[in-house]
Amino acid sequence: MSSTEQPLQWRIGLIGYGEVGRILAEDLRQQNIVVSAYDVKLGTAAESPLREHASRFGVTLAASVTELAVTADLIISAVTASQAMAVAADCADAIRANAWFLDFNSASPGAKIRAAESVEAAGGRYVEGAVMTSVPPHRIRVPLLLGGPHARTLEPLLKAVGFQAQVTSEKLGVASATKMCRSVMIKGLEAMVIESLTTSRAYGVEDRVLESLAETFPGIDWERQATYFFQRVIEHGRRRSEEVREVAETVREAGLTPWSSSGTAERQSWVADLADQGVFGARGEPAFARSPDWRTEADRILARIDNENSNKDRMA
Known part of the structure; x- marks a missing residue:
């Protein structure tokens, strides 16, 4: 050609x-x-x-x-x-x-x-x-x-x-480096929001946390963003975790230890495992956009954790 x-x-x-x-x-x-x-x-x-x-x-x-x-x-x-x-x-x-x-x-x-x-x-x-x-x-x-x-x-x-x-x-490599460095932030933010808000839900302080985030970052609709992050990771956590492992490799290639990216990959993979186990609904259902409120998905995560802990107590 x-x-x-x-x-x-x-x-x-x-x-x-x-x-x-x-x-x-x-x-x-x-x-x-x-x-x-x-x-x-x-x-x-x-x-x-x-x-x-x-x-x-x-x-x-x-x-x-x-x-x-x-x-x-x-x-x-x-x-x-x-x-x-x-x-x-x-x-x-x-x-x-x-x-x-x-x-x-x-x-x-x-x-x-x-x-x-x-x-x-x-x-x-x-x-x-x-x-x-x-x-x-x-x-x-x-x-x-x-x-x-x-x-x-x-x-x-x-x-x-x-x-x-x-x-x-x-x-070669410049375009990829641009995307990978962006993903340190984007995929990391997804993982942090899921971890922060699920934990805040467990303690009953989610409304105060969201109010504080809105004061610090007034340009973000945190309710909407949180629901979107939960949905995307539930639906695509497996693919995203693989991507973030490549992000971590990009960080290593630059000579840094990818502590944040490695943690992000683990959190994304953990949510993907829960999705595979049917935590967010029946197997075969499309997970994405199942719930219009991130709290529903956080509660499903917490219910699974409570169930696992109860099983451990019975076996002890």
Whole structure:
């Protein structure tokens, strides 16, 4: 492909057909772009929603990463942080010469550099992408930082199909570092709010705590923000905990000990475990937005803790 590439005629392959992948698929298919997708849930008991969505929007599901890679002009990798390196390596076995590989994943700068080496060695063109806020409200137009030596060439092509892309550096790792450092704050704040308000609920002082927060940070609606944080972590805590472990690795790569980030990853993973156990409702129900009040979810957490403590007392 050359600088005269026509992105509307691309065949785009999405690796990862979760929330982000499905949103991108919908927006790309509205432009009649040919889209294929692969997800590790295909071939498992959890594949039905993916197949239903693909059928509804005209997305071709691939049987493997390599099957997807051999036909794609642009590959977008949007998987969990723990899968990011493996996906890049798998694509390197099948990527077409000069095909694009856009790495959407939340990974450390070092991980992005290693992923780029795999793709570039196989003849692909690797561009790191850092998604700078939650995808659902913005959809394909979510703010996206691009990095790497091929980023400036890819930028206008992505914009042509609706991405809100901006080159931040031709050096790999800069876009990722920007996102990871932001996540120290954002994901950390989520964990701190859940820990603080669940504890304050246990002591019956939540209203005073919220009043004090409102005085200190008057620009934040803490009731609304707290409910949003609880909801997002209940729904996406597993993926977020993996991301924050990459955040911790980013901190280590800078020479610091990631005490805060490591704690955040543990809290996010802990909430995800509770969600898997059905603490926030029946298994199979969508956890997100189940309760319009964070207190309901805090009470469910406290009830589980009380139950566990009672069981320990009986066994003592």
